[in-house]
Amino acid sequence: xxxxxxxxxxxxxxxxxxxxxxxxxxxxxxxxxxxxxxxxxxxxxxxxxxxxxxxxxxxxxxxxxxxxxxxxxxxxxxxxxxxxxxxxxxxxxxxxxxxxxxxxxxxxxxxxxxxxxxxxxxxxxxxxxxxxxxxxxxxxxxxxxxxxxxxxxxxxxxxxxxxxxxxxxxxxxxxxxxxxxxxxxxxxxxxxxxxxxxxxxxxxxxxxxxxxxxxxxxxxxxxxxxxxxxxxxxxxxxxxxxxxxxxxxxxxxxxxxxxxxxxxxxxxxxxxxxxxxxxxxxxxxxxxxxxxxxxxxxxxxxxxxxxxxxxxxxxxxxxxxxxxxx
Amino acid sequence: xxxxxxxxxxxxxxxxxxxxxxxxxxxxxxxxxxxxxxxxxxxxxxxxxxxxxxxxxxxxxxxxxxxxxxxxxxxxxxxxxxxxxxxxxxxxxxxxxxxxxxxxxxxxxxxxxxxxxxxxxxxxxxxxxxxxxxxxxxxxxxxxxxxxxxxxxxxxxxxxxxxxxxxxxxxxxxxxxxxxxxxxxxxxxxxxxxxxxxxxxxxxxxxxxxxxxxxxxxxxxxxxxxxxxxxxxxxxxxxxxxxxxxxxxxxxxxxxxxxxxxxxxxxxxxxxxxxxxxxxxxxxxxx
Numbered sequence: 001x002x003x004x005x006x007x008x009x010x011x012x013x014x015x016x017x018x019x020x021x022x023x024x025x026x027x028x029x030x031x032x033x034x035x036x037x038x039x040x041x042x043x044x045x046x047x048x049x050x051x052x053x054x055x056x057x058x059x060x061x062x063x064x065x066x067x068x069x070x071x072x073x074x075x076x077x078x079x080x081x082x083x084x085x086x087x088x089x090x091x092x093x094x095x096x097x098x099x100x101x102x103x104x105x106x107x108x109x110x111x112x113x114x115x116x117x118x119x120x121x122x123x124x125x126x127x128x129x130x131x132x133x134x135x136x137x138x139x140x141x142x143x144x145x146x147x148x149x150x151x152x153x154x155x156x157x158x159x160x161x162x163x164x165x166x167x168x169x170x171x172x173x174x175x176x177x178x179x180x181x182x183x184x185x186x187x188x189x190x191x192x193x194x195x196x197x198x199x200x201x202x203x204x205x206x207x208x209x210x211x212x213x214x215x216x217x218x219x220x221x222x223x224x225x226x227x228x229x230x231x232x233x234x235x236x237x238x239x240x241x242x243x244x245x246x247x248x249x250x251x252x253x254x255x256x257x258x259x260x261x262x263x264x265x266x267x268x269x270x271x272x273x274x275x276x277x278x279x280x281x282x283x284x285x286x287x288x289x290x291x292x293x294x295x296x297x298x299x300x301x302x303x304x305x306x307x308x309x310x311x312x313x314x315x316x317x318x319x320x321x322x323x324x325x326x
Numbered sequence: 327x328x329x330x331x332x333x334x335x336x337x338x339x340x341x342x343x344x345x346x347x348x349x350x351x352x353x354x355x356x357x358x359x360x361x362x363x364x365x366x367x368x369x370x371x372x373x374x375x376x377x378x379x380x381x382x383x384x385x386x387x388x389x390x391x392x393x394x395x396x397x398x399x400x401x402x403x404x405x406x407x408x409x410x411x412x413x414x415x416x417x418x419x420x421x422x423x424x425x426x427x428x429x430x431x432x433x434x435x436x437x438x439x440x441x442x443x444x445x446x447x448x449x450x451x452x453x454x455x456x457x458x459x460x461x462x463x464x465x466x467x468x469x470x471x472x473x474x475x476x477x478x479x480x481x482x483x484x485x486x487x488x489x490x491x492x493x494x495x496x497x498x499x500x501x502x503x504x505x506x507x508x509x510x511x512x513x514x515x516x517x518x519x520x521x522x523x524x525x526x527x528x529x530x531x532x533x534x535x536x537x538x539x540x541x542x543x544x545x546x547x548x549x550x551x552x553x554x555x556x557x558x559x560x561x562x563x564x565x566x567x568x569x570x571x572x573x574x575x576x577x578x579x580x581x582x583x584x585x586x587x588x589x590x591x592x593x594x595x596x597x598x599x600x601x602x603x604x605x606x607x608x609x610x611x612x613x
Contacts, residue, residue, distance in 0.1 A: 025432075026433075033425075033431060035505055035506035035507060036425035036428065036506055037425070039421040039422065039424060039506070039510070040421070040422055040425050040426070040437065042418055043418045043421060043476060046418065046475055047440070047444065049457065049461065050473055050475075051444040053460075054449035054456065056453075057452065057453030057454075057456040057457060058449055058450070058453050060452065060453070060456070121344050121345050121348065122345065124337075124338075124341045125342060127342075130342065130345065133349065134345045134346075134349040136599065137349045137352040137353050138348060138352045140352065140592070140595060141352060143531050143535075143591050143595060143598065145553050145587075145588075146535075146537065147535075147537055147553045147557045147560070147587075148556070148584050150557070150560060151359065151556070151560050151581065151583075151584040152355045152356065152358075152359055153355075154560060154577075154580070155355065155358045155359045155362055155577075155581055155584075156355055156358060158577070160577075161362075161374075161375050161376055163358040163375060163376040163378065165375055166374050166375025166376065166377075195352070195355065199352065226331070226333050227333075227334055227337045227338075228337065259538070260538055263538065264537065264557060278451065281451050281452065282451060282542075285452045286452075286455065291452055294451070294452050295450065295453065298450025298452055298453065301448075302447055302448055302450055305446075305447075305448065306446045306447045
């Protein structure tokens with residue numbers, strides 16, 4: 001059995017006594033890696049100013065905010081949640097929430113379906129050039145701005161000059177004013193969104209499909225499966241994890257219903273079906289200057305949204321075979 | 327190889343027909359816009375709408391576009407916020423990504439979580455507006471660059487890419503006395519080029535397409551970039567909100583503005599597409 005010599009014990013005691021404090025360790029790290037920390041500095045400042053300081057701006061929701069007084073100069077609201085009471089009592093609140101959730105759900109459902117359909121078809125063609133042409137065409141609209149997509153929509157469906165409207169007229173029908181009709185507006189949103197993003201969404205499914213084991217297909221072929229059966233029994237189950245993962249993550253951002261698109265497309269006649277949380281905040285806050293109720297709505301959206309994202313990510317980790325957003 | 331049955335051949339034909347339909351679904355609207363922009367306006371009136379293959383051809387609409395007030399200035403603003411914004415974005419993003427990719431950096435985990443939280447919690451439009459106002463950016467070019475300067479998602483793509491570079495690569499340079507900045511510039515960045523291309527192009531496209539930022543932060547229309555200006559041109563024929571100070575643009579001119587503003591994007595599209603799939607998957611797999 002080994003015992004420590006007197007010298008060794010003294011050495012050990014010294015080491016314990018001289019174990020550097022947290023502060024000292026931080027200082028040492030800062031000095032040793034100063035170049036690396038220096039690199040982080042500009043970005044860190046940006047993050048603090050543009051992502052963390054706005055959190056202070058959220059206190060507007062709890063104050064009787066007066067522009068001239070600034071945030072710190074304005075009195076706290078009495079009761080503290082007065083603006084939230086005002087928000088939840090507003091007749092617009094349930095409508096705006098309903099529109100946000102509905103538009104998001106439609107978008108997720110039809111978007112996923114379209115992307116999956118395109119990916120399945122592309123995966124079935126063995127002609128590389130054909131696949132490439134179709135994919136290039138489908139992917140392109142993703143890079144166009146919403147304003148441009150709005151213009152593209154007008155070129156097809158504008159009542160006076162639209163390409164499709166002209167056909168409808170020639171066939172003896174009349175084209176309704178899609179952008180001003182509460183019956184059609186959501187269809188317009190989802191349709192143009194599918195046109196813009198389906199090809200982009202297909203890329204990730206295609207990649208998942210290309211990772212499937214070719215041996216599975218050969219074995220099923222030997223057993224006499226036809227092509228449809230291959231899709232149904234091998235391809236789709238093979239990418240189920242990816243589909244579920246993306247669905248969950250999309251549900252996590254349910255309260256983000258596509259601000260920019262709706263803002264470009266909508267008008268006062270369709271507020272009833274198109275007004276979402278973000279558009280409402282914009283109009284109440286930056287147009288009508290009611291900063292308190294719009295900040296309250298923003299905080300509501302941020303908190304519920306963050307909870308849903310955390311929940312979605314946890315679910316994705318659970319179901320999505322270990323992969324999550326981060 | 328398994329023999330193809332008649333059912334499989336029918337299946338193949340159906341697949342290729344459906345793919346053609348999907349391709350045309352994307353192509354025809356774009357074709358309609360381009361055709362409209364080069365059709366004489368009188369032709370559009372005669373046919374009662376846009377035709378896909380016009381019998382007459384003119385660049386008149388592009389001439390009108392050239393003379394439209396603000397159009398050239400808006401183009402310049404767009405180029406400016408895209409070029410400056412992308413350069414600054416890449417500078418800050420790679421400066422952050424390199425230290426964060428060094429796993430031995432003390433405090434790395436804490437810093438990463440502080441950054442990732444911002445992807446979950448969006449403080450909202452009004453607090454953002456308030457900080458842009460407080461930092462004095464309202465009504466300046468910087469209002470369209472600074473508030474969205476770093477994309478956390480892109481940063482994480484770059485971090486995970488740089489993590490794959492082994493430390494030994496840098497060790498020998500360190501022994502030769504190279505500082506971290508030189509290592510980043512001469513070793514890390516060249517090796518990260520594919521990821522930087524993806525991140526940069528994505529950011530550039532976002533800047534080019536920027537619409538909400540100028541609308542929120544730049545009330546002075548003389549500083550507007552292309553997207554909000556085009557939105558106004560498209561809305562000018564909308565009976566709901568006519569602007570009496572502007573002459574009503576014809577549909578051919580509206581479509582010319584659409585083409586004009588999208589050409590640069592379509593020019594970089596081949597590059598984007600080549601690198602994009604890689605980058606997208608990189609981001610999707612794990613940070």
